[in-house]
Amino acid sequence: MSENKVKKVAVNTTINGEEMDILVDPYISLLETLREVVGITGTKEGCNDGNCGACTINLDGRIVDSCLVLGVEAEGKNIETVEGMATPDGLHPLQQAFLEEAALQCGICTPGFLVSAKALLDNEPDPSEERIRHWLAGNLCRCTGYDKIVKAVTKASKESK
Amino acid sequence: MHPFNYYAPESIEEASKILEKYGEKAKCLAGGTDVLVQTRGEKFDLDAIVDVKKIPELTELKWTDSHLVFGAATPCYVLYEDPKVCEKFPGIIDSAFLIGGIQIQSRASLGGNLCNASPSADGICSLIVHEAICVIAGSSGLREIPVEEMCQGPGRNALENGEFLVSIKIPLKDNKFSASYERFIPRNEMDIAVAAVASSVEMQDGKVSSCRIALAAVGPTPIYAQAASELIIGKEPTEDNIKIVSEKAKEIASPIADMRGTIEHRKDLIEVLTRRTISKALERVGV
Numbered sequence: 001m002s003e004n005k006v007k008k009v010a011v012n013t014t015i016n017g018e019e020m021d022i023l024v025d026p027y028i029s030l031l032e033t034l035r036e037v038v039g040i041t042g043t044k045e046g047c048n049d050g051n052c053g054a055c056t057i058n059l060d061g062r063i064v065d066s067c068l069v070l071g072v073e074a075e076g077k078n079i080e081t082v083e084g085m086a087t088p089d090g091l092h093p094l095q096q097a098f099l100e101e102a103a104l105q106c107g108i109c110t111p112g113f114l115v116s117a118k119a120l121l122d123n124e125p126d127p128s129e130e131r132i133r134h135w136l137a138g139n140l141c142r143c144t145g146y147d148k149i150v151k152a153v154t155k156a157s158k159e160s161k
Numbered sequence: 162m163h164p165f166n167y168y169a170p171e172s173i174e175e176a177s178k179i180l181e182k183y184g185e186k187a188k189c190l191a192g193g194t195d196v197l198v199q200t201r202g203e204k205f206d207l208d209a210i211v212d213v214k215k216i217p218e219l220t221e222l223k224w225t226d227s228h229l230v231f232g233a234a235t236p237c238y239v240l241y242e243d244p245k246v247c248e249k250f251p252g253i254i255d256s257a258f259l260i261g262g263i264q265i266q267s268r269a270s271l272g273g274n275l276c277n278a279s280p281s282a283d284g285i286c287s288l289i290v291h292e293a294i295c296v297i298a299g300s301s302g303l304r305e306i307p308v309e310e311m312c313q314g315p316g317r318n319a320l321e322n323g324e325f326l327v328s329i330k331i332p333l334k335d336n337k338f339s340a341s342y343e344r345f346i347p348r349n350e351m352d353i354a355v356a357a358v359a360s361s362v363e364m365q366d367g368k369v370s371s372c373r374i375a376l377a378a379v380g381p382t383p384i385y386a387q388a389a390s391e392l393i394i395g396k397e398p399t400e401d402n403i404k405i406v407s408e409k410a411k412e413i414a415s416p417i418a419d420m421r422g423t424i425e426h427r428k429d430l431i432e433v434l435t436r437r438t439i440s441k442a443l444e445r446v447g448v
């Protein structure tokens with residue numbers, strides 16, 4: 001079999017409100033694309049197989065595991081990562097609540113939890129604890145035991161009302 | 162990982178040409194939640210990934226006079242956020258809502274679930290009990306097969322070289338019809354079924370006019386347990402009759418023992434889940 005020639009692909013995409021043209025290998029994940037090509041490293045890699053949610057980003061309004069999306073699939077899409085949450089005026093209410101409630105220890109899972117929780121609160125400002133736990137079931141944390149994370153999300157939901 | 166090229170064809174014809182050209186060296190990409198994991202695990206060396214999501218038919222959801230038709234790459238959330246699908250086919254929603262967590266459901270499709278042909282797939286049994294039809298495209302045009310003929314073995318489906326799944330058709334019923342799917346997992350969410358059952362019932366004049374039962378994780382493919390479902394057709398859905406069906410389903414199940422469960426445990430689960438899913442389906446039709 002002849003060698004399979006693989007060429008880089010030009011991708012036009014919008015990341016945290018900024019439109020950009022990037023050049024990616026067609027076989028790398030969106031997670032790798034963000035971290036290595038675009039150079040924003042807030043989005044973390046935990047498992048690289050869809051189980052841990054550390055790599056969660058928002059793709060056209062839905063949360064996805066960026067390790068299970070190809071970088072080339074970002075063409076024409078709108079991407080939001082944890083870097084897009086804080087504004088020059090300060091942290092996002094969720095980020096503030098995570099700090100106040102000590103909802104993190106090592107912090108690897110935190111960007112994923114923040115992006116997931118933001119998508120929930122953007123659509124459902126006052127979710128029940130059960131709903132929060134169900135929504136966050138795709139995000140794993142080895143350190144906190146989850147209670148503090150759920151508390152922080154609840155707190156942020158109450159405060160942004 | 163073996164480097165591959167990426168194609169995103171915008172028509173059925175274009176896609177089958179690429180698939181035919183690469184043969185075994187190409188795979189379709191729907192939500193990618195199986196195929197990207199497997200490619201990364203070096204399960205196979207691909208030269209091409211064919212993203213089917215830009216083909217309009219692959220993500221379209223529509224109602225005809227006789228069927229609900231949805232594209233093979235339609236993500237799970239589209240199904241469970243559609244009030245009409247929820248109302249008419251809660252059994253399909255049981256599955257769509259179970260697959261992975263929210264992130265996975267943003268991408269994972271029932272078409273991908275089916276083509277991946279895992280014995281423990283959560284979508285396939287539901288499709289079987291809904292009498293779903295696969296619309297398949299290839300270089301010689303479209304063909305249709307019943308969904309229960311799609312899985313041929315673990316990870317093996319009935320698609321020929323160059324063929325791919327376009328859409329899934331679910332027939333609309335005149336009579337009162339409903340279905341239910343339930344799996345057993347040791348955790349609350351995000352796990353692989355130890356055993357699972359889907360059941361559907363159609364009622365006419367107080368009797369079960371049709372019934373289908375399908376079993377997951379208890380054989381090399383999801384199993385259409387026709388010999389069990391036939392035992393209740395034409396009868397009233399009494400507890401005794403449901404028990405007879407459930408015992409037969411248990412008999413049909415032919416699981417292996419592994420770290421998830423023993424043979425006995427899995428067979429017992431099938432009996433319980435059959436009883437539960439038939440009862441749930443009956444409750445949903447208002448019996």
Ligand SMILES: Cc1cc2nc3c(=O)[nH]c(=O)nc-3n(C[C@H](O)[C@H](O)[C@H](O)COP(=O)(O)OP(=O)(O)OC[C@H]3O[C@@H](n4cnc5c(N)ncnc54)[C@H](O)[C@@H]3O)c2cc1C
Nearest residue numbers: 050189191192193194195196261270273274276283325326
């Ligand atoms: C964290 C995690 C949790 C999961 N949980 C569950 C679960 O609870 N239950 C469950 O059943 N599964 C689960 N899965 C597996 C997977 O998400 C499902 O099987 C899903 O439905 C696959 O759909 P997809 O669209 O992502 O398929 P893809 O990965 O895109 O494709 C799957 C296979 O089908 C082929 N294919 C896709 N579309 C077509 C087409 N149109 N024509 C021909 N071939 C095609 C691909 O080439 C590939 O071989 C999980 C996966 C992960 C990573």
Ligand code: FES
Nearest residue numbers: 046047048053067
């Ligand atoms: S790194 Fe993507 S889900 Fe774990």
Ligand code: FES
Nearest residue numbers: 105106141142143
């Ligand atoms: S804080 Fe360490 S994994 Fe969550």
